[in-house]
Amino acid sequence: MINTFHTAYNPPPVPPRAGYSRPQPPGNTPLVKFLSVMLLLLIILSFGGFLFLFQKLNVQLQAQYNKDMMIQDRQQVSEGTEKVARLSGEASFKGPAAHMILQNEHTAKSTDKSLSNKxxxxxxxxFLQDVQLSSTRDTLTIQHPGIYFIYSQVTFSKHSDRALKQAIKSKVPQGRQNEDKEILKSFCSLNTNNSHLCTASLSGVFRLKKDQQLYVTVTNTSLVNRDSCSFGLFKLQ
Incomplete structure (x- = not known):
């Protein structure tokens, strides 16, 4: 018999067959999820590593900058100290050195009771640094052996029948008694008809021993202008 019944509703879906499973969308597979998680972790680790390296490099650069600034500041301070020392007349030499100024007339009369021409x-x-001055204040004693530059300047203000002479003498330690050697000398002259000054200067380089003594002698200490006399040395090496 022919079914002539008609309806407006859609027919029901066909039931699935036994053992049939509906395929999952490709994007929801476990492999894709695993790869997505690993990619996310890789991005996070890469970004974290970049931040770590950036921070470390920044710290190193900052430390190097601070070190350079400290060195520059020290150099500027050192240069400033040396400039101040030069301007103020203070010595900035680090090794053994001496620059001696002659006693004035009043001090010389109160301390010099001998007839020595020293x-x-x-x-x-x-200025005295790592060099010893004797108790009589006329002799320098070397504390550190080496090569020294020695200088002296004496100005005479009075005429003398004898030559106006200054000399630097040395006494070597453990030498013969009263064995003083003249290592440098210079002369100048004054006319009897005027009152001008004359200056005798000398300098030289010598190898000095420990405890070696140096002093300056003149023709007569009463002929010396005490405002412009000096004696000094400094160690070269």
Missing amino acids: LHWDLDHS
């Missing part, structure tokens, strides 16, 4: 130096107005 010059006596004013310790309060002189």
Whole structure:
């Protein structure tokens, strides 16, 4: 018999067959999820590593910058100290050195009771570093052996029948008694008809031993202009 029944509703879906499973969308597979998680972790690790390296490099650059600035500041301070020392007349030499100023007339009369022709130096107005001045304030004693530059300048203000002479003499330690050697000398002259000054200067380089003594002698200490006399040395090596 022919079914002639008609309806407006769609027919029901066909039931699935036994053992049939509906395929999952490709994007929801476990492999894709695993790869997505690994990619996310890789991005996070890469970004974290970049931040770590950036921070470390920044710290190193900052430390190097601070170190360079400290060195530059020290150099500027050192240069400034040296400039101040030069302007103020203070010595900035680090090795053994001495620059002696002659005693004035009043001090010389109160301290020099001998008839020696040695010059006596004013310790309060002189520079002395790693070099010893004798108790009579006329002799320098070397504390550190080596090669030294030695200099002296003596100005005479009075005429003398004898030559106006200054000399630097040395006494070697453990040498013969009273064995003093003249290592440098210079002369100048004054006319009897005028009152001008004359200056005798000398300098030289010598190898000095420990405890070796140096002093300056003149023709007569009463002929010396005490405002312009000096004696000094410094170690070269």
